Amino acid sequence: MANDLNLLRNIGISAHIDSGKTTLTERILFYTGRINAIHEVRGKDGVGAKMDSMDLEREKGITIQSAATFTSWGKYNINIIDTPGHVDFTIEVERALRVLDGAILVLCSVSGVQSQSITVDRQMKRYNVPCIAFVNKCDRSGADPLRVCEQLRTDLGHNSVMIQHPIGLEDKHNGIVDLLKMKAYYFDGESGEDIREEAIPADLADVCKVQRDKLLEALADFDDELAMLFLEGEEIPEAMLLETLRKATFSRKFTPVCCGSAYKNKGVQKLLDKICEILPSPLEMDYRALDQNNEEAEVLLQPRADLPLTMLAFKLEDGRYGQLTYCRVYQGKLEKGDTIFNCVNQKKNKVGRLVQMHSNEMSDIDYAQAGDIVALFGIDCASGDTFTDGNVKYTMTSMYVPDPVVTLAVEPKKKEGLANFSKAINRFSKEDPTFRVHRDDESNQTIIGGMGELHLEVYIERIRREYGVEVEVGAPQVAYREAITKHAEFNYTHKKQTGGSGQFARVAGYLEPTEEDGEVYEFLNKVVGGVIPKEYQSSCDKGFQQAMVEGGLIGFPVVGLRACINDGSSHQVDSSDMAFQLASRMAFRECYMKCAPVILEPIMKVTVDTPEEFSGTVLGTLNKRRGVILGNANKNGLASVEAEVPLSEMFGYSNELRSGSQGKAEFSMEFKKYGPVPRNIQDELVKEYQAKRNAGR
Ligand SMILES: Nc1nc2c(ncn2[C@@H]2O[C@H](COP(=O)(O)OP(=O)(O)OP(=O)(O)O)[C@@H](O)[C@H]2O)c(=O)[nH]1
Ligand SMILES: [Mg+2]
Numbered sequence: 119m120a121n122d123l124n125l126l127r128n129i130g131i132s133a134h135i136d137s138g139k140t141t142l143t144e145r146i147l148f149y150t151g152r153i154n155a156i157h158e159v160r161g162k163d164g165v166g167a168k169m170d171s172m173d174l175e176r177e178k179g180i181t182i183q184s185a186a187t188f189t190s191w192g193k194y195n196i197n198i199i200d201t202p203g204h205v206d207f208t209i210e211v212e213r214a215l216r217v218l219d220g221a222i223l224v225l226c227s228v229s230g231v232q233s234q235s236i237t238v239d240r241q242m243k244r245y246n247v248p249c250i251a252f253v254n255k256c257d258r259s260g261a262d263p264l265r266v267c268e269q270l271r272t273d274l275g276h277n278s279v280m281i282q283h284p285i286g287l288e289d290k291h292n293g294i295v296d297l298l299k300m301k302a303y304y305f306d307g308e309s310g311e312d313i314r315e316e317a318i319p320a321d322l323a324d325v326c327k328v329q330r331d332k333l334l335e336a337l338a339d340f341d342d343e344l345a346m347l348f349l350e351g352e353e354i355p356e357a358m359l360l361e362t363l364r365k366a367t368f369s370r371k372f373t374p375v376c377c378g379s380a381y382k383n384k385g386v387q388k389l390l391d392k393i394c395e396i397l398p399s400p401l402e403m404d405y406r407a408l409d410q411n412n413e414e415a416e417v418l419l420q421p422r423a424d425l426p427l428t429m430l431a432f433k434l435e436d437g438r439y440g441q442l443t444y445c446r447v448y449q450g451k452l453e454k455g456d457t458i459f460n461c462v463n464q465k466k467n468k469v470g471r472l473v474q475m476h477s478n479e480m481s482d483i484d485y486a487q488a489g490d491i492v493a494l495f496g497i498d499c500a501s502g503d504t505f506t507d508g509n510v511k512y513t514m515t516s517m518y519v520p521d522p523v524v525t526l527a528v529e530p531k532k533k534e535g536l537a538n539f540s541k542a543i544n545r546f547s548k549e550d551p552t553f554r555v556h557r558d559d560e561s562n563q564t565i566i567g568g569m570g571e572l573h574l575e576v577y578i579e580r581i582r583r584e585y586g587v588e589v590e591v592g593a594p595q596v597a598y599r600e601a602i603t604k605h606a607e608f609n610y611t612h613k614k615q616t617g618g619s620g621q622f623a624r625v626a627g628y629l630e631p632t633e634e635d636g637e638v639y640e641f642l643n644k645v646v647g648g649v650i651p652k653e654y655q656s657s658c659d660k661g662f663q664q665a666m667v668e669g670g671l672i673g674f675p676v677v678g679l680r681a682c683i684n685d686g687s688s689h690q691v692d693s694s695d696m697a698f699q700l701a702s703r704m705a706f707r708e709c710y711m712k713c714a715p716v717i718l719e720p721i722m723k724v725t726v727d728t729p730e731e732f733s734g735t736v737l738g739t740l741n742k743r744r745g746v747i748l749g750n751a752n753k754n755g756l757a758s759v760e761a762e763v764p765l766s767e768m769f770g771y772s773n774e775l776r777s778g779s780q781g782k783a784e785f786s787m788e789f790k791k792y793g794p795v796p797r798n799i800q801d802e803l804v805k806e807y808q809a810k811r812n813a814g815r
Pocket of ligand 2: 139140141180181201202203
C-alpha cells in the first residue's frame with residue numbers, strides 16, 4: 119500500500135445532487151489509468167459510470183451509496199470516495215467526510231451554491247475537512263464560474279478565490295488558465311487525454327493578471343514574506359505561493375476554486391494536480407482518540423507503523439462474501455492474520471481477509487498502514503466502532519447520525535416472503551444507521567424509518583430486487599414529537615401496602631419546558647434532607663425518561679423538557695427502586711396534561727428550482743401545503759424558491775411538481791427543525807390516536 123505517506127491523498131467528492139460528482143470521478147479514474155474507457159451516468163451505451171454500480175443507481179441516474187476507490191496520479195496515491203448528493207442519503211456523506219483528509223466541493227457553474235452545497239459545507243466543517251471547490255459544467259449555457267466563486271463567499275462564508283480561470287464558457291469552453299503558473303491548458307484528443315500547455319491567450323491576459331493579483335492579495339494574509347514581496351511588486355516564487363496556498367487551505371480559512379467541465383473532459387487533470395499539490399496528506403492532519411484506560415484523556419494519533427494500531431470502522435456492507443467493514447487506519451499497521459480488538463464491544467477479531475475497494479470490485483492485500491482506507495471481511499462490529507491491537511483501548515468519536523423523519527408500515531405480500539424480508543430489513547438497518555426498524559406492538563406491524571420518501575422507496579425496491587419479496591406498503595407517517603409549553607407541579611404518592619410486601623413512594627416537583635429546542639431532557643434534583651433517599655433519586659430520573667418515550671397526546675416521544683424533584687417521602691421497608699420509578703412515571707403522566715402539551719412536526723427546508731414561467735405555479739403548490747416562502751430569486755430565466763414546509767404535507771410532491779411544470783422543475787428538501795402543528799390538526803391527530811387505541815383494546 120502507500121509507501122510514502124507524504125504522497126497519499128484521501129479525498130471525498132461531495133456536492134448538491136446532479137452537480138457531476140460521479141461524472142468527475144469517472145474522468146479521474148480514466149485519466150489516472152484506473153479504467154480504460156469513460157462511461158456516462160445513465161449513458162446511452164447502457165454501461166453506466168464505474169462508481170454507480172448498483173442497478174438502481176444506473177436506472178435513476180443518481181448515486182445512492184458512496185463508493186470507494188483508489189488510484190494514482192504521478193507519484194501520488196489517491197483514495198477517493200464518491201458520495202451521493204441527495205439529502206436522503208446524507209449519512210453516506212457524513213461517514214465519508216469523517217474519515218477523509220480533504221474534499222472536493224463540486225458546484226454547477228449555472229446553479230452555483232444550492233441547498234445541498236450548504237448541507238455538505240456544514241458536514242465538511244463538522245469534521246474539519248479542508249476543501250477545494252470545483253466549478254463544473256462550464257460548458258452549460260449561462261455558465262459563470264466567477265459568480266459561483268463569489269456565491270461561495272456570500273452564501274457559505276468561504277474565503278474563496280479562483281486559482282484557475284476558464285478559457286471560454288458555454289459551447290466555447292475549451293480549457294483553463296493556471297493562475298499560479300500563468301499558463302493556459304487545453305485538453306485534446308477524443309477524451310481530453312492530451313494536455314497542451316500554451317501561453318495565456320492575448321484576450322485573457324488582462325483578466326488573468328487581475329485574477330492572479332486577487333489570489334496573491336488573499337494569500338498575503340497568510341504569509342508575511344509573501345505579503346512583503348507582493349506589496350513591493352516583486353516576483354513571488356511558485357514554491358512559496360504553493361506552500362502558502364496549502365497552509366491557508368489546511369486552516370479552512372481559504373478555499374481555492376478550480377473550474378472546468380467533467381462531461382466535456384476539460385480541466386480534470388489540472389484539478390487532479392491541485393488535489394495532489396494542495397490537499398493534506400495523512401501526516402499533516404491532527405487526529406485524536408480518547409484513551410479509555412486513562413479517563414478518556416485525548417491522545418494524538420500518529421501515522422506511524424511502530425505505534426499501536428488504531429482504526430475506525432465507518433461503513434458496513436453485507437455482500438456476497440459476508441460482512442464487509444470499511445475502515446480507516448489512523449495509527450499503526452494491520453496485517454492479514456492479526457488479531458484486532460474492538461474497543462466498543464470488547465471483542466477480539468481475527469483479520470481473515472483484507473481488501474482494497476474499487477467501487478464494487480476488490481483486490482486482496484496483505485497489510486494496511488496508517489492513512490489507508492481498506493475493507494475487512496467477517497468482523498463483528500457496528501459502524502463507528504474503533505479497533506486497536508489490544509494493547510491500548512482508544513475510541514474515536516463517531517459520525518453524526520441524524521434521526522429519521524419519515525416512517526412507513528411494511529410487510530411482505532405473501533407469508534413465504536417473511537424469512538427473506540426479515541433478512542433484508544436486518545441487513546439494511548445494520549448497514550445504514552439512518553434506516554431504523556421497529557415493531558409496533560399495537561398494530562403488530564413492522565415500521566421502517568428513514569430520511570425521506572426516496573430513502574425508504576430505495577430500500578423497498580431493493581427488498582424486491584435483491585431478496586425477491588414483494589412488499590405491502592402503508593401510507594408514510596411523519597415522526598412527530600411532543601413538547602410541553604407550561605410549567606406545572608406534581609405531587610404523587612404511589613402506595614400499595616395491603617398484604618405481602620408493600621410499595622411506597624411519594625415524589626413532588628415540577629415539569630417545565632427547556633429554553634433550548636431539540637431532543638433535550640434535563641433532570642434537576644433539588645431534594646434536601648434526604649426525604650427521598652439518595653439511592654432512589656436516580657430512580658425518579660429513570661421513571662421520567664421512561665414516561666417521555668410516549669407522550670400523552672399521540673404517543674410520540676417528548677422533547678425539550680426539564681423534570682425537577684424537590685420533595686417526597688419514603689418508607690423504611692416498602693420503598694424501592696421500582697416504587698420510585700413507578701411513582702415518577704405516574705406523576706409525569708398526571709402532570710403532563712397540565713403543562714399544555716403540543717405536537718411538533720418536522721418542518722423541511724424545501725428548495726424548488728424552476729424555469730421562471732412556472733414560478734407562480736410552484737408558489738401555489740407550496741402555499742397549498744402550508745408552506746412559508748422564505749425567498750424567491752430569479753437568475754438567467756431560472757427561479758429558485760425557498761420555503762419551509764411541514765413534511766407531512768410533502769408526500770407525493772414530486773408528482774405534483776412534475777405535472778405542474780412539464781417535468782422542468784426540480785426540488786430538494788431537508789430536515790430543518792421541529793415546529794408545532796396547527797391546533798385543528800393537533801386535535802385531529804389526538805382524536806385519531808385515541809380511536810386507534812380504543813380499537814386496540
Ligand atoms: N453539461 C454538463 N453536464 C454534466 C457535467 N458533468 C456532469 N453532467 C451531467 O449532469 C448529470 C449528473 O451527473 P452525475 O455525475 O450523476 O452527478 P452526481 O453529482 O454524481 O449526482 P448524484 O450522485 O446523484 O448526486 C448527468 O446527466 C451528467 O451527464 C458537465 O461538466 N457539463
Ligand atoms: Mg453521483
